[in-house]
Amino acid sequence: MMTKTKKELPAFWKAYAASFKNGLSQDLSKVSLVVLDTETTGLNLKKDRILSIGALRIENGQILTKEAFELFLEQEKFNAQTVSIHGIRKTSAVQKIAELEGLKKVLTILENAILVAHHVGFDTGMLNTSLKRHGLPKLKNKTLDTSVLFHRSLPRSQQKANSHYTLDELAAFFNISTSDRHTALGDAYITAIAFWHIIGKLKPTSTKELLKKGRFFSWPISF
Amino acid sequence: MQNSISYRIADFLKRFPPFSNIPEATLQEIATEVNIVYKEKGSVIFKQGEATHPHYYVVHKGAISLWSTHEQLCLDICDEGDIFGLRPLMANDSYRLDALAEEESILYAIPIAVFRPLAKNNSAVTTFLVESFASNTRNPYASMPKGQLLGDTVKFDANRHSTDFLDFQPVTYTKDLVTATSNERIATLAKAMTMHRIGAILITENQLPLGIITDKDLRNKIATGLHSITENAASIMSTPVITYPAQLSVAQAQMGMMKNHISHLVLTEDGTTNTKAIGVLSKHDIMLSLGNNPAVLVKAIKRSKSVEEIKSLRMGVMNLLRGYLKQNIPMALTANIIAELNDVCIKQIITLTLQRMTSGPPVPFAWLALGSQGRKEQLLHTDQDNALVFANVPDGQLPTTQSYFLELGKKITAGLHAIGYDYCPAGMMASNPKWCQSLDGYRRTISAWITNPGPNEVLLSSIFFDYSLVYGDAILISQLSKHITKTIRSSPIFLSHLAKDALMSPSPTGFFRQFLVEQDGEHRDYFDLKKRALMPLIDAARVLTLSEHITGISNTWDRFKKLAEIQPQNAELFLACSYASKALLKFRTKQGLAHNDSGRFISLDKLTKEEKVKLKRTFKSIKGIQELINTRFMVSRLQ
Numbered sequence: 001m002m003t004k005t006k007k008e009l010p011a012f013w014k015a016y017a018a019s020f021k022n023g024l025s026q027d028l029s030k031v032s033l034v035v036l037d038t039e040t041t042g043l044n045l046k047k048d049r050i051l052s053i054g055a056l057r058i059e060n061g062q063i064l065t066k067e068a069f070e071l072f073l074e075q076e077k078f079n080a081q082t083v084s085i086h087g088i089r090k091t092s093a094v095q096k097i098a099e100l101e102g103l104k105k106v107l108t109i110l111e112n113a114i115l116v117a118h119h120v121g122f123d124t125g126m127l128n129t130s131l132k133r134h135g136l137p138k139l140k141n142k143t144l145d146t147s148v149l150f151h152r153s154l155p156r157s158q159q160k161a162n163s164h165y166t167l168d169e170l171a172a173f174f175n176i177s178t179s180d181r182h183t184a185l186g187d188a189y190i191t192a193i194a195f196w197h198i199i200g201k202l203k204p205t206s207t208k209e210l211l212k213k214g215r216f217f218s219w220p221i222s223f
Numbered sequence: 224m225q226n227s228i229s230y231r232i233a234d235f236l237k238r239f240p241p242f243s244n245i246p247e248a249t250l251q252e253i254a255t256e257v258n259i260v261y262k263e264k265g266s267v268i269f270k271q272g273e274a275t276h277p278h279y280y281v282v283h284k285g286a287i288s289l290w291s292t293h294e295q296l297c298l299d300i301c302d303e304g305d306i307f308g309l310r311p312l313m314a315n316d317s318y319r320l321d322a323l324a325e326e327e328s329i330l331y332a333i334p335i336a337v338f339r340p341l342a343k344n345n346s347a348v349t350t351f352l353v354e355s356f357a358s359n360t361r362n363p364y365a366s367m368p369k370g371q372l373l374g375d376t377v378k379f380d381a382n383r384h385s386t387d388f389l390d391f392q393p394v395t396y397t398k399d400l401v402t403a404t405s406n407e408r409i410a411t412l413a414k415a416m417t418m419h420r421i422g423a424i425l426i427t428e429n430q431l432p433l434g435i436i437t438d439k440d441l442r443n444k445i446a447t448g449l450h451s452i453t454e455n456a457a458s459i460m461s462t463p464v465i466t467y468p469a470q471l472s473v474a475q476a477q478m479g480m481m482k483n484h485i486s487h488l489v490l491t492e493d494g495t496t497n498t499k500a501i502g503v504l505s506k507h508d509i510m511l512s513l514g515n516n517p518a519v520l521v522k523a524i525k526r527s528k529s530v531e532e533i534k535s536l537r538m539g540v541m542n543l544l545r546g547y548l549k550q551n552i553p554m555a556l557t558a559n560i561i562a563e564l565n566d567v568c569i570k571q572i573i574t575l576t577l578q579r580m581t582s583g584p585p586v587p588f589a590w591l592a593l594g595s596q597g598r599k600e601q602l603l604h605t606d607q608d609n610a611l612v613f614a615n616v617p618d619g620q621l622p623t624t625q626s627y628f629l630e631l632g633k634k635i636t637a638g639l640h641a642i643g644y645d646y647c648p649a650g651m652m653a654s655n656p657k658w659c660q661s662l663d664g665y666r667r668t669i670s671a672w673i674t675n676p677g678p679n680e681v682l683l684s685s686i687f688f689d690y691s692l693v694y695g696d697a698i699l700i701s702q703l704s705k706h707i708t709k710t711i712r713s714s715p716i717f718l719s720h721l722a723k724d725a726l727m728s729p730s731p732t733g734f735f736r737q738f739l740v741e742q743d744g745e746h747r748d749y750f751d752l753k754k755r756a757l758m759p760l761i762d763a764a765r766v767l768t769l770s771e772h773i774t775g776i777s778n779t780w781d782r783f784k785k786l787a788e789i790q791p792q793n794a795e796l797f798l799a800c801s802y803a804s805k806a807l808l809k810f811r812t813k814q815g816l817a818h819n820d821s822g823r824f825i826s827l828d829k830l831t832k833e834e835k836v837k838l839k840r841t842f843k844s845i846k847g848i849q850e851l852i853n854t855r856f857m858v859s860r861l862q
Contacts, residue, residue: 056228062332063259068228175284179234180227189228193329196261200327203263 012104013136019111020140026206028199032113033058033144035195036106037187038123041079045125049075053102054184055109056192063192070185071105072096100134103127110141114211118167118191120145144214146170146195152213153201170194229254232331235283239304241342241351242281249341258332259283262324268308269318275311278332282307285328286836290321300325300836309352311335400500402427405434405457412456413441422505423487426460432489432500434460439486461485468494469501476504517543517560524567530575533568534642540564541816544602548813554805555780562599566592566693572638573694580631585624588613589695590635593651597689598761598777602812607636607644608686611653612699615661625659632659651686662699666706673710676720685724688765689777704774711769718770722856725762726849731755731842749824752811756841760804763848766856779804796847803841810838 009017025031036055042048056068074096106127117123120143128138150170151163171178171190174197180186204210233254236242242250258278262268262285269276271292280287286302301307310318312335342348402425403412416424416438423437436459444450444459465483467476469490479488486506492498520539527533540561547557573590577583594608595601611632616624632653640646653659660668669687672680688707692700711717731750764782771789776782783801787794815822827835852858 054227061261063228065226065228065232065257065259066255068226070226177231180231183227185227189231192259193261196329197327200261200263 009136012107016107016111017140022112024112024114024142024207026208028204028207028210029061031207032111033116033195034110034113034141035116035188035192036110036123037117037184037191038126039182039184039187040126041075041077042081043122045122045129047077048079048126049073049077050099050102050126050130051075052184053106054186054188055106056185056188057109057113058192063189067109068185068188069105069109070183071102073099073102075099099130103131103134103136110139113141114144114207115139115141116144116146116191116195118146118170118187118194142211144195144211146191146198146214149198149202149214150194153198167191167194225251225255228259229257232257232259236281236331239281239306241306241345241348244345244347244351245342253333253338253341256334256337258334260330260332262287262328262330264324264327266324268322268324268330271319271321272317274317275315276308276332277311277336278308278334279306279312279338280308280322281305281331281333283329283331285330286325287328287330288323288325290323291319292321299833300840302832302836305832306352312339312352400425400502402500403456404428405455405460407456408452409436409441409445409450409454409456409459410452412436413445413452421503423503425464425489425500425503426456426462427500430499432464432466432491432496434462435464435487435489435503436460437487463496464489466491466494466496466500467504468492471504473509476509480506480509517564520564521567524564524571527571528575530572530638530641533571537568537642540568544812545816548809548816554809558599558602558778558805558808561602565596565601568642569639570694572642573635576631576634576638579634582627584613584631585620585627586614586616587696587699588628589697589699590653590693591690591700592693593690594686595689597691598779599691600761600779600808602808602815606647607639608647608651609636609639609653609693610651610658610687610690611660612665612703613659613661614696614699615663621661624661625656629654629656629659651683662702665703669703669707670710673707673717674714676717678724681720681724685721685762685765688769689761691777707769708772708774712772718766719856719858721762721766721769722852723858725759725766725852726858728754728759728762731838731845748826750827751823752807752814752825753821753823756838756845757804757807757811759845759849760800760807763800763852764804766852770856793851796844796851799844800848803844806837807841810834 034055034057036053038050038054039052040048040050050073052070052072054068054070056063056065058064072094115124124139124143131138146167147165147170148163150165150173151159167187167190168178168181170176171181171194174194176190176193178190181190199210202210202213204213229251233247233250236254237245237247237250242253245253260268260280268280268287282301282303282305284303286300287305287307289299289301289307299307307322308318310316342352401415401419401421403415405426405428407426412424416422423435425432426434426436434456436456440459440461445452450459465479465485466489467479469492471479471488471490476488480486488504489500490502490504491500520536520543523539524533524536527536543564544557544561547560569590569592589612591597591610591612592608593610594606596608611628613624613628632655636646636652636654646652651658657668669684672684676684690700690703760783761779764779764786767786768776768782771786773782773785773789776785780801783797783804787797787801790797811822813822814825830838
């Protein structure tokens with residue numbers, strides 16, 4: 001059964017999987033990161049769907065603006081309540097692509113980079129369920145959660161008991177403009193800048209140390 | 224592809240030159256190619272000698288400092304919207320400077336390959352970049368605003384000229400060159416010289432200097448009959464000419480004339496006869512330069528016989544000050560010279576007044592300058608704050624003695640007013656019986672201030688304790704100083720009150736490093752440079768030196784220097800404060816000269832980016848010194 005599934009995996013997945021052959025460099029400045037954000041119809045991993053994905057890649061400490069993208073996915077599911085948040089209507093003028101096409105683009109930019117997101121468990125969860133719908137395995141990337149990292153960067157006296165921080169709180173803390181909040185790429189950008197500021201405070205000496213600090217807590221059901 | 228990040232970038236860039244001159248569509252195109260770079264505090268963006276990056280940089284957030292490696296000199300600090308690392312745009316070699324992240328910074332890296340073709344046909348953009356490139360290699364304390372080319376600023380070399388005032392003024396020379404060719408007839412030349420009222424005419428060939436004909440040549444060679452006026456210039460001209468580069472100090476020019484026994488120097492582009500002649504310098508030009516010289520002014524002031532004469536000479540002092548600031552002569556030196564000149568003026572007023580009194584002073588006395596004048600930080604005219612101390616006399620003679628000195632004080636303050644010093648609105652002048660007392664009278668006053676320090680006492684002592692002797696008996700002053708230190712030793716609580724007062728000045732910046740401007744009144748929306756930036760430093764220096772029982776130094780930066788010596792553990796902060804107080808005073812003086820006021824209130828939107836950064840840099844020291852005072856004098860306990 002397993003071997004059968006493997007054979008059926010499409011070429012883009014194989015290329016993605018192959019990029020993991022080389023392990024991550026322990027020199028943080030050489031490690032590639034992909035900062036990602038998804039806008040969804042809701043917060044239920046099973047029922048809700050991804051409406052758009054914003055992603056940018058950090059290579060040698062630089063965000064490559066040209067490679068950053070924002071995708072809008074065709075989805076049958078629609079939730080009028082969340083439209084006010086992300087502003088993506090069911091029939092809007094933006095060009096939409098099929099979910100599988102979107103996943104393909106995400107895998108292409110991701111490769112074996114460390115995946116960074118705010119509440120990364122939610123984004124990977126959404127991506128993994130949609131990968132599963134298309135018969136694909138889960139993401140293989142190491143992940144970092146800016147909410148967790150931010151918590152660890154604060155002096156104990158300022159940490160919240162529930163260790164939950166919104167992206168707006170981070171943006172306010174680091175004085176990042178929120179002009180394009182709640183667009184997938186806009187949020188990814190805010191996450192990336194916040195991530196840099198947090199790294200500046202945490203000063204990890206190796207990739208391993210950073211990953212340890214950013215290990216996300218289990219996804220809170222109550223969220 | 225355009226995306227929300229590229230919109231963000233374009234939105235930011237369009238606020239700053241040169242991008243403000245780029246059409247929106249083009250800017251959007253550029254923005255998609257920009258990389259966003261994060262730099263930790265203290266990290267390197269590039270090093271001198273490193274191969275150039277394919278980008279130049281715009282600071283989005285934070286601050287980047289540019290350093291000249293071999294001089295260990297910070298040349299500039301770039302903050303939001305400033306561009307740096309332009310070398311690869313101009314030349315295909317390595318970086319000449321180090322760029323370091325002064326703070327945690329986010330930079331936009333603009334790819335040159337993309338930018339160059341898009342900006343190529345935009346002359347406004349090109350000009351701005353060329354000028355920025357040149358100005359990045361310039362000292363940030365230079366007087367010229369950003370955008371000036373390097374060659375236009377006269378560089379002052381502190382090491383070479385530190386001892387001789389005459390030396391460091393560059394020569395001013397006749398730039399409207401009158402030239403002729405060697406086949407011109409002498410009569411025509413003489414007519415031209417008369418018409419232009421010049422003493423020498425340069426003979427050139429293809430703009431290169433070939434020879435020179437001076438009045439002396441006409442006298443010695445024509446008037447004596449050796450040559451006829453119908454002959455050609457070539458027959459009487461002195462050739463080859465002695466040439467010098469235009470960047471010449473007065474002293475060098477004088478030496479050149481003496482050495483060669485000539486009265487005119489020809490200035491060329493590179494100082495040789497192989498480059499274009501750009502000016503002729505005559506002995507007369509040098510005399511004019513010397514007239515604008517402190518030594519000459521001092522002599523003239525000392526020779527003056529009336530207040531009117533001193534008044535007109537003070538105009539020369541202001542011109543000198545303007546020149547010093549323009550030439551970027553170190554502030555401490557400038558302030559010293561100007562303070563000395565002010566001193567000489569006041570002394571001369573006192574001397575003249577004493578001559579006009581019907582009798583000489585009954586006992587020795589001393590004339591004190593107080594406040595900013597006492598600190599030798601008064602460059603522009605401000606109010607006169609002064610006091611007169613006379614030697615103790617038996618009680619019976621006190622009324623007559625005091626009335627003599629009061630009359631003297633009134634006449635002197637009137638004289639000072641006539642030469643441009645406004646009367647002190649608070650009446651802190653030697654014409655006021657409170658400030659015209661015997662030594663014992665002052666001792667009583669000072670003891671009362673120190674042992675019972677209310678707000679008014681603290682204010683008065685903060686002005687009075689910055690005294691310096693202008694005229695008269697130095698022994699009286701040292702006795703006064705001794706009394707002050709003795710009284711403070713026995714009532715140390717006074718220092719806490721003084722410290723508290725020093726911390727009262729409102730903060731210069733808000734939480735987000737923005738300038739805090741005045742909220743109401745005549746100067747609404749102006750930045751109060753004196754109250755928010757200078758006073759905190761001045762007050763801090765005073766309380767700290769008094770606590771160390773240092774007397775005889777009233778100048779703020781000298782006080783900080785002294786403090787750095789005796790408290791090496793805080794030397795860095797004290798030296799930074801010393802520097803900041805100099806920089807701020809220079810700033811205030813320049814603002815004052817530019818707007819013809821006291822320079823106290825500054826309109827922020829008239830400041831250049833660079834000036835704002837410079838100002839902000841001094842605020843760090845202010846914050847540091849206030850924290851130190853707060854802990855050292857336990858000010859919070861007073862509240």
